[in-house]
Amino acid sequence: MHSPGDAGSTLALLNDYQRDFPLQPRPFAAIGQQLGLQERTVIAQLQQLRDAGQVGRIGAVWGRGAGGAAALCALSVPPARLLQVAAIVSREPAVNHNYEREHAWNLWYVLTGTDALAVRATAARIAHAAGVPALFLPMERAYRVDLGFDLRGAHALPRTGALHVDASQAVQPADRPLAALAEAGLPLEPAPFDAWARELGRPREMLLWTLRRWLRHGTLRRFGVVVRHHDVGFAANAMTVIAAPPDEADAIGMALAAQPGVTLAYRRATALHWPYNLYFMVHGRERAGAQALVTAALAATGAQRLPHETLFSVRRFKQTGGRYFAAAVREEARP
Numbered sequence: 001m002h003s004p005g006d007a008g009s010t011l012a013l014l015n016d017y018q019r020d021f022p023l024q025p026r027p028f029a030a031i032g033q034q035l036g037l038q039e040r041t042v043i044a045q046l047q048q049l050r051d052a053g054q055v056g057r058i059g060a061v062w063g064r065g066a067g068g069a070a071a072l073c074a075l076s077v078p079p080a081r082l083l084q085v086a087a088i089v090s091r092e093p094a095v096n097h098n099y100e101r102e103h104a105w106n107l108w109y110v111l112t113g114t115d116a117l118a119v120r121a122t123a124a125r126i127a128h129a130a131g132v133p134a135l136f137l138p139m140e141r142a143y144r145v146d147l148g149f150d151l152r153g154a155h156a157l158p159r160t161g162a163l164h165v166d167a168s169q170a171v172q173p174a175d176r177p178l179a180a181l182a183e184a185g186l187p188l189e190p191a192p193f194d195a196w197a198r199e200l201g202r203p204r205e206m207l208l209w210t211l212r213r214w215l216r217h218g219t220l221r222r223f224g225v226v227v228r229h230h231d232v233g234f235a236a237n238a239m240t241v242i243a244a245p246p247d248e249a250d251a252i253g254m255a256l257a258a259q260p261g262v263t264l265a266y267r268r269a270t271a272l273h274w275p276y277n278l279y280f281m282v283h284g285r286e287r288a289g290a291q292a293l294v295t296a297a298l299a300a301t302g303a304q305r306l307p308h309e310t311l312f313s314v315r316r317f318k319q320t321g322g323r324y325f326a327a328a329v330r331e332e333a334r335p
Helices: 007-016 027-035 039-051 079-091 116-130 173-184 192-200 204-217 246-257 287-301 326-333
Strands: 055-062 069-075 095-101 107-113 134-137 139-145 220-227 236-242 262-268 278-284 308-319
Touching (some): 007 027, 007 039, 039 055, 069 116, 069 139, 173 192, 192 204, 246 278, 287 308
Antiparallel strands (some): 055 220, 069 107, 095 107, 095 308, 236 308, 262 278
């Protein structure tokens, strides 16, 4: 048997259950059987990882379009005001990622909403409150979206070959209460789906069937352990942006998505003073290694000949899972 602090079982919990999490009545007992651990030991280790900030939750990572809309936004903030403006951004419940990056556009955040109009309105409100120049950069096409990567190497190694990510089936209104629980995360107790069943007043097997169906149809990109990558040592986070001719953008984007170490690749709208339409990201333990991956990906795809910049992250102000359903469920519950 492994002890609660055993390094091997801790890595297995972090690495192997980001996807293929057992959607069974007693999932932690099933994991324990696979790892040679007692159920209570699995729960204790996951609790330790969550308390340490290495695990955000065990729950849903939604497919594109499953629950609403999202956008990447950027602000150009005078250094003396950066902390003040970052706090304004982070206070917004719709914001799930908020990072400082090395650039004149130095504060980058992602927000979600029920639809594109709601997302744009939130971004406008944040820009007004911050009082600084702003970019609004909605996604146009996804080529790779996979932050459930292998943690055993020096840099991220995506474990799925899924490229060119189409929009997924949306969650139906009747299932939004389950979706709100799934994005918030499972309780760490022996029969967590029973707790959801009691809260929703629905049979446990129906909930499990719905989760499995969402996975089959792409509504869920994955269900499992959501790792906070900075906290497990992948702090060299590099976003490279490229200004590609419109007639070449998709071919280059799909080629970038296939390169070693690329975790995210997508096309976004351009903006005034921001001509870049292709984005890709790598996550590494060391800056030099991440930069080498960027250089290799640009060279392999011919994108090095195009205008491009690489923005490394400096500070993380906020990182949570995307929240599409909790606010909608609260609104629907009002008398």
